[in-house]
Amino acid sequence: xxxxxxxxxxxxxxxxxxxxxxxxxxxxxxxxxxxxxxxTDAPLxxxxxxxxxxxxxxxxxxxxxxxxxxxxxxxxxxxVIPGTFxxxxxxxxxxxxxxxxxxxxxxxxxxxxxxxxxxxYRLWDWTLNFQFGIAMYVFDIWGIERxxxxxxxxxxxxxxxxxxxxWTCGFSILLFLAGLRAIPAEIYEAASLDNTxxxxxxxxxxxxxxxxxxxxxxxxxxxxxLKIFDQVYLFSTGGRPNDNLVLVYYIFQRAFVNNQGGxxxxxxxxxxxxxxxxxxxxxxxxxxxxxxx
Amino acid sequence: xxASSARQINLVGGIITLLTLIIAILWAFPIYWGIVSxxxxxxxxxxxxxxLWPETLTFEHxxxxxxxxQIGRWYINSIATAVGATILTISTSMLVGYxxxxxxxxxxxxxxxxxxxxxxxxxxxxxINHFVLVANMGLLNTWAGIILxxxxxxxxxxxxxxxxxxxxxxxxxxxxxDNAGEFRILFKVYMPMNWGVTTALAIVTFIWSWNSFLWxxxxxxxxxxxxxxxxxTQVSDAFGVYYASQLAAAVLAGLPVALAYLLFQRxxxxxxxxxxxIKG
Amino acid sequence: MTNYKVTGSVMLLAGFMSTAAQAEVVVEWxxxxxxxxxxxxxxxxxxxxxxxxxxxxxxxxxxEWGVPFYTKVQTSVAVGEAPDIMTYHxxxxxxxxxxxxxxxxxxxxxxxxxxxxxxxxxATWDAVTIDGAQYAVPLDTHPIVLxxxxxxxxxxxxxxxxxxxxxxxxxxxxxxxxxxLQANGVKFPLGSVTADGNxxxxxxxxxxxxxxxxxxxxxxxxxxxxxxxxxxALAVLQDWTNEGLQSTYTDYPATVALFTSGEAxxxxxxxxxxxxxxDLNAAGNLFEWGAVExxxxxxxxxxxxxxxSFAIPAGDMDPETRAATxxxxxxxxxxxxxxxxxxxxxxxxxxxxxxxxxxxxxxATYSPLTANMIFDPKSPLAGVAxxxxxxxxxxxxxxxxxxxxxxxxxxxxxxxxxxx
Numbered sequence: 002x003x004x005x006x007x008x009x010x011x012x013x014x015x016x017x018x019x020x021x022x023x024x025x026x027x028x029x030x031x032x033x034x035x036x037x038x039x040x041t042d043a044p045l046x047x048x049x050x051x052x053x054x055x056x057x058x059x060x061x062x063x064x065x066x067x068x069x070x071x072x073x074x075x076x077x078x079x080x081v082i083p084g085t086f087x088x089x090x091x092x093x094x095x096x097x098x099x100x101x102x103x104x105x106x107x108x109x110x111x112x113x114x115x116x117x118x119x120x121x122y123r124l125w126d127w128t129l130n131f132q133f134g135i136a137m138y139v140f141d142i143w144g145i146e147r148x149x150x151x152x153x154x155x156x157x158x159x160x161x162x163x164x165x166x167x168w169t170c171g172f173s174i175l176l177f178l179a180g181l182r183a184i185p186a187e188i189y190e191a192a193s194l195d196n197t198x199x200x201x202x203x204x205x206x207x208x209x210x211x212x213x214x215x216x217x218x219x220x221x222x223x224x225x226x227l228k229i230f231d232q233v234y235l236f237s238t239g240g241r242p243n244d245n246l247v248l249v250y251y252i253f254q255r256a257f258v259n260n261q262g263g264x265x266x267x268x269x270x271x272x273x274x275x276x277x278x279x280x281x282x283x284x285x286x287x288x289x290x291x292x293x294x
Numbered sequence: 295x296x297a298s299s300a301r302q303i304n305l306v307g308g309i310i311t312l313l314t315l316i317i318a319i320l321w322a323f324p325i326y327w328g329i330v331s332x333x334x335x336x337x338x339x340x341x342x343x344x345x346l347w348p349e350t351l352t353f354e355h356x357x358x359x360x361x362x363x364q365i366g367r368w369y370i371n372s373i374a375t376a377v378g379a380t381i382l383t384i385s386t387s388m389l390v391g392y393x394x395x396x397x398x399x400x401x402x403x404x405x406x407x408x409x410x411x412x413x414x415x416x417x418x419x420x421x422i423n424h425f426v427l428v429a430n431m432g433l434l435n436t437w438a439g440i441i442l443x444x445x446x447x448x449x450x451x452x453x454x455x456x457x458x459x460x461x462x463x464x465x466x467x468x469x470x471x472d473n474a475g476e477f478r479i480l481f482k483v484y485m486p487m488n489w490g491v492t493t494a495l496a497i498v499t500f501i502w503s504w505n506s507f508l509w510x511x512x513x514x515x516x517x518x519x520x521x522x523x524x525x526x527t528q529v530s531d532a533f534g535v536y537y538a539s540q541l542a543a544a545v546l547a548g549l550p551v552a553l554a555y556l557l558f559q560r561x562x563x564x565x566x567x568x569x570x571x572i573k574g
Numbered sequence: 575m576t577n578y579k580v581t582g583s584v585m586l587l588a589g590f591m592s593t594a595a596q597a598e599v600v601v602e603w604x605x606x607x608x609x610x611x612x613x614x615x616x617x618x619x620x621x622x623x624x625x626x627x628x629x630x631x632x633x634x635x636x637x638e639w640g641v642p643f644y645t646k647v648q649t650s651v652a653v654g655e656a657p658d659i660m661t662y663h664x665x666x667x668x669x670x671x672x673x674x675x676x677x678x679x680x681x682x683x684x685x686x687x688x689x690x691x692x693x694x695x696x697a698t699w700d701a702v703t704i705d706g707a708q709y710a711v712p713l714d715t716h717p718i719v720l721x722x723x724x725x726x727x728x729x730x731x732x733x734x735x736x737x738x739x740x741x742x743x744x745x746x747x748x749x750x751x752x753x754x755l756q757a758n759g760v761k762f763p764l765g766s767v768t769a770d771g772n773x774x775x776x777x778x779x780x781x782x783x784x785x786x787x788x789x790x791x792x793x794x795x796x797x798x799x800x801x802x803x804x805x806x807a808l809a810v811l812q813d814w815t816n817e818g819l820q821s822t823y824t825d826y827p828a829t830v831a832l833f834t835s836g837e838a839x840x841x842x843x844x845x846x847x848x849x850x851x852x853d854l855n856a857a858g859n860l861f862e863w864g865a866v867e868x869x870x871x872x873x874x875x876x877x878x879x880x881x882x883s884f885a886i887p888a889g890d891m892d893p894e895t896r897a898a899t900x901x902x903x904x905x906x907x908x909x910x911x912x913x914x915x916x917x918x919x920x921x922x923x924x925x926x927x928x929x930x931x932x933x934x935x936x937x938a939t940y941s942p943l944t945a946n947m948i949f950d951p952k953s954p955l956a957g958v959a960x961x962x963x964x965x966x967x968x969x970x971x972x973x974x975x976x977x978x979x980x981x982x983x984x985x986x987x988x989x990x991x992x993x994x
Contacts, residue, residue, distance in 0.1 A: 006398065009397050009398055009399060009476075010397075010399040010400065012393075012397060012476045013393040013397040013399035013402075014399070016389040016390065016392060016393040016397070016476075017389065017390050017393050017405070019385075019386045019389065020386045020387070020389065020390045020451075023382075023386060023442075023445045023446070024412075024446065026427070026442075027420075027424065027427075027442055027443050027445060027446055028412060028415075028417075028420070028446050030423075030427070031420045031423035031424055031427060032415075032420065032423075034423045034426070034427075035419070035420060035422060035423045038422065038423065044652070045422070045425070045426070045649060045652060046426060046429060046649075046652040046653055047652070064990070064993075091314070091317070094310060094311070094313065094314030094317070095314060097307065097310060097311055097314070098311065098314070104559060106314060106315065106318045107559075107563070108555075108556065108559060109318040109319065109321055109322040110318055110321055110322075111555070111563075112322060112325060112552060112555070113321075113322075113325070115501055115505075115548075115551045115552060115555050115562075116325075116505075116548045116551075116552065117504065117505045117507070117522070117523040117547055117548060117551075118505060118507045118523065119507065119523050119524070119526050119527050119544065119547065120523075120526070120544045120545075120547050120548040122527075123328065123526070123540055123541055123543075123544035124324045124325060124327070124328040124541075124544065125324060127324075127327070127328060127331060127537060127540075127541060128324045128327055128328075130537075130828065131769075131823050131824070131825075131828065132340075132821075132824060132828040132831065132832060132837075133339070133340045133342075133537070133828065133831065135327055135344055138342075138343065138344050139344075149769065149822065149823030149975075152769045152823040152825070152971065152975075153823070153977075154972075167321070167324075172566055175563055175566045175567050176566075176567060176570050178567075179567040199306065217570060221570070224413075224414060224416075227416065228416045228418040228419075230418060230507075230508050231507040231508060235527065238527075239769065239770050239825045239826055240769055240770065240825065240971070241769075241771060241967070241968060241971045243964065243965075243967075243968040244968060244971075249416075249418045249419070249421075249508070252418075252419065252421065252422065253421065253508075253512075256421070256422045256425075257425075257512065257645050257648075257649055258641060258645050259961075260648055260652075260673065262422055262426075265422050266422055266423075269419040269420070269421075269422060270419075272416065272418075272419050273415070273416065273419045276414060276415065276416045276419075277414060277415065280414035281414075337834075337835065337859055340831045340835050341835075342835075342837070425649075429652075429653040434650075434653055434655055435655060515646045515649065515650040515655055516635060516655075517635045517636070517637065518635070527638070528636075528637065528638055536609075536827060537827065537831070
């Protein structure tokens with residue numbers, strides 16, 4: 002078939018121009034500006050002096066940067082794999098149900114996902130409140146000592162990770178359910194004729210066939226959780242934010258609270274690079290795992 | 295298979311089902327608990343024992359939230375910005391998706407790779423320069439300012455491209471034979487075949503935008519321009535006891551989308567799986 | 575896009591209305607006053623608006639107290655989106671001036687308002703003055719006080735005949751009072767905001783002041799025996815925690831709830847909670863209560879206080895709006911007797927020297943403490959939710975809840991303060 006190349010190019014240009022305009026304005030330009038800013042001592046708004054790599058070298062010895070970096074890593078470790086695991090287990094349970102029952106149970110699991118983060122914060126802050134939270138009354142009944150969950154450094158990150166899993170799990174559950182549905186029933190039927198046990202069936206059939214979904218869910222989670230801010234910010238209010246810093250929070254603190262745009266931009270560039278590197282590594286790892294199958 | 299082993303499997307299966315049910319109820323319990331607490335007077339809320347149903351049922355906190363805070367304004371701001379972001383994202387992404395899928399033009403591949411790559415890039419790191427940009431454009435405290443940085447959404451483009459890729463070639467060739475222009479082909483042939491995708495992507499984009507916190511939190515300094523997600527964190531009167539009234543505001547904030555979800559559960563479910571590139 | 579249309583038509587409408595109403599000046603107002611004192615401030619604003627109908631309207635916005643408020647102020651001034659008037663903690667003024675956030679209140683402005691140095695206590699006037707220039711108009715002084723539940727104290731036999739707690743003049747005495755309450759089955763003799771280091775700064779600073787210590791001397795942090803005094807202050811509070819006399823990991827609302835629900839017999843909190851108690855009591859939902867000056871734990875009396883003031887953000891402002899803003903400030907001060915029902919001590923002298931004010935309760939009970947008030951050090955690093963607050967509060971929480979040794983905490987605090 003004949004193609005009118007020049008005309009097609011022109012049409013394509015028209016079609017992509019609104020996108021290009023937005024993309025240039027809200028993505029390319031801010032990225033370049035951010036890198037630029039990170040080499041200056043500028044405040045949030047206004048010009049600054051060129052300071053070279055100062056903002057970066059300072060990060061090396063900073064306590065707050067250290068806290069933020071390790072907290073972020075810790076949070077990712079606590080939320081990505083456990084979150085995927087929980088979602089898979091729940092999806093396996095839900096997939097056994099049928100009809101209205103399944104719709105109802107699925108709704109219960111999915112409901113948190115569509116709640117705004119501030120609502121999630123209010124609900125859990127209340128449920129786990131040290132003095133009046135219902136969870137603490139349950140602790141009392143069972144004779145467990147009360148824990149001031151969002152006020153201690155030991156419990157803060159695990160608790161926020163738990164709440165995050167509760168909140169976002171619905172999304173992953175749906176993906177797993179779709180993946181489970183895509184596995185043909187005949188395979189299970191054939192296996193059950195062979196009198197295969199439940200666990201073997203899962204290991205031999207479900208797990209390998211579900212692998213692409215598992216990989217997808219972990220990847221989405223990983224990229225998402227590295228950028229954690231909302232929950233940590235909200236749960237730290239009225240507590241001890243400096244102990245709970247994560248990288249995006251630290252960017253916010255430097256830029257908007259301390260009014261140090263340049264130093265904040267340096268942290269942003271570092272996070273930017275971390276996310277890109279982790280994404281690329283993750284991509285390669287997933288491909289490797291795929292090939293080995 | 296022997297009868298006893300079959301029964302055993304059924305027993306195990308039954309236990310798993312029961313466990314799933316119990317966990318589901320526990321899972322949703324904090325939502326129930328939040329709602330119940332918001333219906334109690336403040337002095338009952340802090341009683342030192344569990345009360346699963348209010349002794350005194352009161353709507354005072356809802357009346358407070360509706361009359362004493364600007365929650366009405368926040369709803370309007372949330373709806374306006376979420377709808378605006380959805381329409382703009384969908385329309386621009388659709389065009390790009392179509393161009394990437396159906397047209398041949400220079401730099402097509404690099405463009406596609408760029409879009410794929412930007413999926414990984416954290417927009418959260420750009421908050422500083424988004425703030426500077428929006429401030430310089432004079433768009434702080436406006437709907438446009440809240441919407442603008444939310445428009446980077448490569449997932450929508452990628453999904454559109456994938457779906458347009460699957461439309462059989464014959465349709466396009468027939469249309470080209472008829473001398474139809476590209477816009478005609480897009481809107482008369484490709485869009486109608488993919489309405490499901492468009493609704494699904496619209497639902498997902500809407501939920502994301504409605505729930506976004508960090509950017510609206512930064513871009514707005516005036517209470518009357520806040521979105522509901524940000525606004526309810528401001529209801530917190532700094533002093534006194536106010537658990538129930540905070541929860542009431544939270545329930546009001548979560549309610550519309552929760553109701554919409556319960557009404558259109560099937561559609562939302564499809565939308566989510568579709569947005570991840572899995573066909574449900 | 576639609577937004578522009580809406581804004582356009584609103585502006586059109588506003589323009590139309592303003593010609594009809596003879597150019598009413600709108601003063602945009604920001605405050606951080608939630609809760610009981612916020613309600614009273616809203617009443618004052620309504621009154622002002624009613625009295626100035628047709629001339630001036632205050633359009634008030636209440637933002638979240640503390641870091642969020644000052645963050646918004648700072649960024650909005652930077653981008654020219656600031657309000658016309660805002661409430662400001664006097665302790666934050668040095669920081670604000672160093673960041674060019676505030677506009678000076680000139681001698682002409684004072685004359686226009688009909689106010690002057692003579693109307694204020696010298697410490698209050700000094701708190702808003704930097705290098706001889708004023709940057710805010712003080713509205714009140716608000717110290718922290720000790721709230722107490724008369725019923726619980728009397729049941730434990732630690733209420734004097736005058737209806738105040740026993741043992742208010744020594745560490746031993748006060749600890750004994752708490753022990754008596756504990757022995758009598760009270761869960762928390764003292765409710766403290768132990769989860770929020772920012773808040774505890776007030777109590778701890780008071781205790782440092784009771785030993786005559788200071789945070790900054792000649793631009794250096796915690797020199798000489800000041801570090802030891804801070805350690806002493808922390809140690810006292812930690813001892814109370816270890817003995818179970820004080821509520822642990824309690825955030826602000828929980829502290830108030832513990833007190834009002836009778837689980838905590840006493841509470842150290844700002845005078846701004848007075849309206850909460852008054853309102854609950856009037857509705858029949860609260861026991862008999864009182865508020866007194868903090869106990870003397872060390873060798874002299876001292877209580878931390880700060881001052882709410884009104885400030886005008888830096889930036890261009892048309893003369894009409896500025897005049898209206900000055901009128902707002904002047905009116906608020908002259909009508910601040912009502913503000914005293916919010917627990918605060920009005921800054922405007924003629925109000926505090928009036929007979930009505932002298933008869934007001936519980937203000938009259940705790941007003942002797944005005945002689946012993948200490949303020950934040952005057953430094954750009956100090957002030958509510960400022961850098962010093964921030965650093966110290968990080969270490970207060972673990973120390974007060976028994977996770978960290980006081981001496982170790984002070985060491986860390988000094989390292990971080992010098993690292994700022």
